[in-house]
Amino acid sequence: MAAAAPKHDVFQAIADPTRRKLLRLLADKELPVTAISHNFPMSRTAVSKHLQILSEAGLVQKRKVGRETRYTLQPDPLFELKQWLSYYERFWDNKLTALKRFVEEGNxxxxxxxxPRSIERHSTE
Amino acid sequence: MAAAAPKHDVFQAIADPTRRKLLRLLADKELPVTAISHNFPMSRTAVSKHLQILSEAGLVQKRKVGRETRYTLQPDPLFELKQWLSYYERFWDNKLTALKRFVEEGNxxxxxxxxPRSIERHSTE
DNA sequence: TCATTGCGAAACCATTTGGTTTCATAAACA
DNA sequence: TGTTTATGAAACCAAATGGTTTCGCAATGA
Known part of the structure; x- marks a missing residue:
C-alpha cells in the first residue's frame, strides 16, 4: 500500500487552462488521445503529457482499448477543492448581495x- | 476598462501550498509582511513575492500603515473558483441534491x- | 506480410517558478 | 541628527513547466 505521494495534486493540476479544458471535454465523453488532441492547438504529445498530469492527480481515468488509450473524467479529487473552498464561503456569504448583483450583470x-480581474475590488475597509 | 490582463489568475495563485497557507493566515487577521513571514520557513522576500502574486490575483488587499504594509484576505475572486467547480458538482452529488439545484436554478x-441562487451552504461546516 | 495508426518515452529547449542575497529608501525613534 | 526597522526591487540561481521533434512499438488492416 502506502500510496506514494503523487507528484501532482489537484490544485496544481487545474492551474493550467489547457488541463481545465481537458476536464470539461472529458466530463461526459470517453475519448482517445488523438481525438482529444484535435481540440487543442498543440501537438498530440503535449496533450498526452497534460493527460498524464491529470492522471497523476487522479482527475482522469485511462482505459486501453485496442491500440487506443481512452480517457474520461474522474471527478472525485475535485471534492478536495470543494472542501478547501468551503472554508471561505462565510466570507462571500456576507457579501451575497453584492455578488448576486455582480453575477446577474452578466460579468x-x-x-x-x-x-482574472473577475470581481472588482470594492474597497472594503 | 482596458485594465491590462493580470499576470496571475486565481487558479494559478492557489496552486502553491505556501499561498494557500497565506490565505488562511490572512483570513481573519490583517498582518504586516514581517509578521506574516514568521509563519514560513523561507525569507521575508520570498513571502513578499507570494503576497505579490496573491495581490495580482486579487486575493489579498494591501494597506500601507506607516512603514508597514499590512495584508488581509480579499475572498471575492474565490467565487470564480466556486463557479468553475459547480460544473462538476453533479458528478459527486447525490441525485437528490442535483435535482434540488436544478430546480432552484430554474434551468x-x-x-x-x-x-446567484445556487450559493448555498454545504454540510461541510 | 507489410504499411499504417495510436500512443508513450526520450531528448531537448525556452520560459516560468520559487527561492536566495544584496541594496535602496522611507518611516520611526534615540 | 543618526540609527534602526519595514519593505520592495534587483540580480541571480536551480528546478519545474510546457512545449517541441524524433523514435520505437504494439495493434490494425490492406
Whole structure:
C-alpha cells in the first residue's frame, strides 16, 4: 500500500487552462488521445503529457482499448477543492448581495479560462 | 476598462501550498509582511513575492500603515473558483441534491453553471 | 506480410517558478 | 541628527513547466 505521494495534486493540476479544458471535454465523453488532441492547438504529445498530469492527480481515468488509450473524467479529487473552498464561503456569504448583483450583470466568464480581474475590488475597509 | 490582463489568475495563485497557507493566515487577521513571514520557513522576500502574486490575483488587499504594509484576505475572486467547480458538482452529488439545484436554478442558463441562487451552504461546516 | 495508426518515452529547449542575497529608501525613534 | 526597522526591487540561481521533434512499438488492416 502506502500510496506514494503523487507528484501532482489537484490544485496544481487545474492551474493550467489547457488541463481545465481537458476536464470539461472529458466530463461526459470517453475519448482517445488523438481525438482529444484535435481540440487543442498543440501537438498530440503535449496533450498526452497534460493527460498524464491529470492522471497523476487522479482527475482522469485511462482505459486501453485496442491500440487506443481512452480517457474520461474522474471527478472525485475535485471534492478536495470543494472542501478547501468551503472554508471561505462565510466570507462571500456576507457579501451575497453584492455578488448576486455582480453575477446577474452578466460579468461571469464562461470560457473556462476565466479572466482574472473577475470581481472588482470594492474597497472594503 | 482596458485594465491590462493580470499576470496571475486565481487558479494559478492557489496552486502553491505556501499561498494557500497565506490565505488562511490572512483570513481573519490583517498582518504586516514581517509578521506574516514568521509563519514560513523561507525569507521575508520570498513571502513578499507570494503576497505579490496573491495581490495580482486579487486575493489579498494591501494597506500601507506607516512603514508597514499590512495584508488581509480579499475572498471575492474565490467565487470564480466556486463557479468553475459547480460544473462538476453533479458528478459527486447525490441525485437528490442535483435535482434540488436544478430546480432552484430554474434551468441551465448562460454559463451552464450557476446563478446567484445556487450559493448555498454545504454540510461541510 | 507489410504499411499504417495510436500512443508513450526520450531528448531537448525556452520560459516560468520559487527561492536566495544584496541594496535602496522611507518611516520611526534615540 | 543618526540609527534602526519595514519593505520592495534587483540580480541571480536551480528546478519545474510546457512545449517541441524524433523514435520505437504494439495493434490494425490492406
Amino acid at each position: 461571469a466568464d464562461e470560457t473556462g479560462s476565466l479572466g | 441551465a442558463d448562460e454559463t451552464g453553471s450557476l446563478g
